[in-house]
Amino acid sequence: MATSNTSAGSDLNIILTGFMGTGKTSVARELAHLLGRRVIDLDTEIEKSAGMSITEIFRKFGEPWFRDLETRTARENARKKPAAIISTGGGVVLRSENMEALRESGIVFCLQATPETILKRTSSNNERPLLHVEDPLGRIRDMLSARAPFYSVCDSMIDTEGKSPRQIAEEILEKFWPLAEKRPSSR
Numbered sequence: 001m002a003t004s005n006t007s008a009g010s011d012l013n014i015i016l017t018g019f020m021g022t023g024k025t026s027v028a029r030e031l032a033h034l035l036g037r038r039v040i041d042l043d044t045e046i047e048k049s050a051g052m053s054i055t056e057i058f059r060k061f062g063e064p065w066f067r068d069l070e071t072r073t074a075r076e077n078a079r080k081k082p083a084a085i086i087s088t089g090g091g092v093v094l095r096s097e098n099m100e101a102l103r104e105s106g107i108v109f110c111l112q113a114t115p116e117t118i119l120k121r122t123s124s125n126n127e128r129p130l131l132h133v134e135d136p137l138g139r140i141r142d143m144l145s146a147r148a149p150f151y152s153v154c155d156s157m158i159d160t161e162g163k164s165p166r167q168i169a170e171e172i173l174e175k176f177w178p179l180a181e182k183r184p185s186s187r
């Protein structure tokens with residue numbers, strides 16, 4: 001397992017994105033534990049700066065307002081906090097400016113799971129306003145196909161099916177250091 005902190009890449013963020021319910025938060029915690037880095041959870045930062053939950057933000061101000069705040073939060077955190085684990089909301093990929101800022105600050109991993117697994121993981125709580133619909137599985141399938149081209153710009157895709165957060169974190173680290181080596185700015 002490649003957890004060592006070599007000089008190449010040691011200042012780069014590890015950024016986790018991927019659809020809702022793909023395990024970004026738990027994997028971010030594992031990575032932080034393995035590397036002794038801090039976690040920046042962009043949804044938590046958004047909630048802090050708005051002073052309310054994501055569900056309330058969507059209800060009171062709507063999705064476009066949320067997306068603007070998400071962009072500000074992604075850009076600010078990508079810039080000011082080097083060598084962190086950044087966990088994003090699943091829709092951060094929708095704006096190219098978000099992805100440019102995040103990719104410039106580190107390596108972006110996209111966690112993937114099947115629609116059924118996503119449904120199972122997201123139905124345990126009521127925190128995803130975009131899935132508050134009659135047919136959440138149908139919505140998940142539609143959103144996954146609509147977002148596939150956006151997720152494809154990530155540096156690396158990680159299949160999470162049947163793996164524990166620890167196994168996923170280890171797989172990410174195996175890929176992180178070689179990808180970091182290829183970044184001219186990290187040498």
Ligand code: S3P
Pocket residue numbers: 018019020021024043054088089090091092127128129130
């Ligand atoms: C969203 C994902 C959510 C949150 C918001 C919108 C999306 O984060 O940012 O509800 O558009 O996919 P998680 O992916 O952490 O659930």
